[in-house]
Amino acid sequence: MSSRPALLKPSMPSSPMPTMDSHRGDGAGCRLESSASGMRKHILILGGTMEARECGELLARRSELDVTLSLAGRTASPAAQPVPVRRGGFGGVDGLVKYLRDHEIDALIDATHPFASTMSAHAWSAAVQTHTPIIALRRAAWRATAGDRWTEVLDAKQALIALGSEPRNVFLALGRQEIAQFALAQQHRYLIRSVDAVDPPIEVPHARYILARGPFEEEQERKLLIGHAIDVIVAKNSGGAAAYGKLIAARTLGIPVILFRRPPELPVPGVATAGEAVAWLDHVLAAPTDRGV
Numbered sequence: 001m002s003s004r005p006a007l008l009k010p011s012m013p014s015s016p017m018p019t020m021d022s023h024r025g026d027g028a029g030c031r032l033e034s035s036a037s038g039m040r041k042h043i044l045i046l047g048g049t050m051e052a053r054e055c056g057e058l059l060a061r062r063s064e065l066d067v068t069l070s071l072a073g074r075t076a077s078p079a080a081q082p083v084p085v086r087r088g089g090f091g092g093v094d095g096l097v098k099y100l101r102d103h104e105i106d107a108l109i110d111a112t113h114p115f116a117s118t119m120s121a122h123a124w125s126a127a128v129q130t131h132t133p134i135i136a137l138r139r140a141a142w143r144a145t146a147g148d149r150w151t152e153v154l155d156a157k158q159a160l161i162a163l164g165s166e167p168r169n170v171f172l173a174l175g176r177q178e179i180a181q182f183a184l185a186q187q188h189r190y191l192i193r194s195v196d197a198v199d200p201p202i203e204v205p206h207a208r209y210i211l212a213r214g215p216f217e218e219e220q221e222r223k224l225l226i227g228h229a230i231d232v233i234v235a236k237n238s239g240g241a242a243a244y245g246k247l248i249a250a251r252t253l254g255i256p257v258i259l260f261r262r263p264p265e266l267p268v269p270g271v272a273t274a275g276e277a278v279a280w281l282d283h284v285l286a287a288p289t290d291r292g293v
């Protein structure tokens, strides 16, 4: 009997929060069947986020596991990772299916950014095809609180409309793909912060660039917003602590925020923290498996 098919039915989400006594949240105390029988298990983490790195940190301590963290390869000098890294796309769903089979991946942790919806959809589809257990490690979305002046939008097109026709000092806290679309609104002055240089630069008369890597604290963000006389922020509802500082600073300064809504979620079982993802993994790997797929 295999535990895998049951884990893969959207209508039957696995129990992402196992309750077995041997499971510790930090993942350090559990010994899997694989270690007892000498068989190593191979785990693939789809990364590009702090949660993926945290997951790698927890799993790096586990001598009975081979863990690979996958990065899209967009950043020229990515942050160091605690486990071996592979970089670059897989070549669509078929490429990922091949990778999962060739590398005999026993479990897949989709810890990509909540807005990386293409990769997540591919992961889900490839996991179903290969009967690979999958969990989505997704930080919760931010929720507006008293004092927040948020306008929620679907995409850059709606954000441009929300910005309006009057010139404004805009802090564009977005990725390179979305930023390009703001060239349609030439009247604004833009402040753009990114890990790597935005190349080509956005085709507008007024744009300033800052190279920096998060996390960004509230005080640091407050100084940035005041220093650049920002009067509106455009950002994604990424969730998590690393990018939240700008929203707290905006709240205290009364600055409006145009916030991209989360893309629709897939019917993949999900957890919110790396510790929970590791607990799920223990649960899955402790069950008998069927490699004949």
Ligand code: NAP
Pocket: 046, 047, 048, 049, 070, 071, 072, 073, 074, 087, 088, 089, 090, 091, 092, 093, 095, 096, 111, 112, 113, 115, 116, 117, 118, 119, 120, 122, 175, 236
């Ligand atoms: P996406 O649109 O969902 O994915 C586009 C393609 O990039 C995928 O089809 C896949 O190529 C490749 N890819 C994406 N993530 C990958 C990974 N972890 N490992 C290997 N290939 C990957 O993704 P995106 O929004 O451009 O984000 C790219 C990466 O940046 C993700 O890893 C994400 O976690 C990270 N990130 C994204 C955001 C954001 O706002 N979107 C913010 C912070 C970090 P193939 O089809 O060839 O496999």
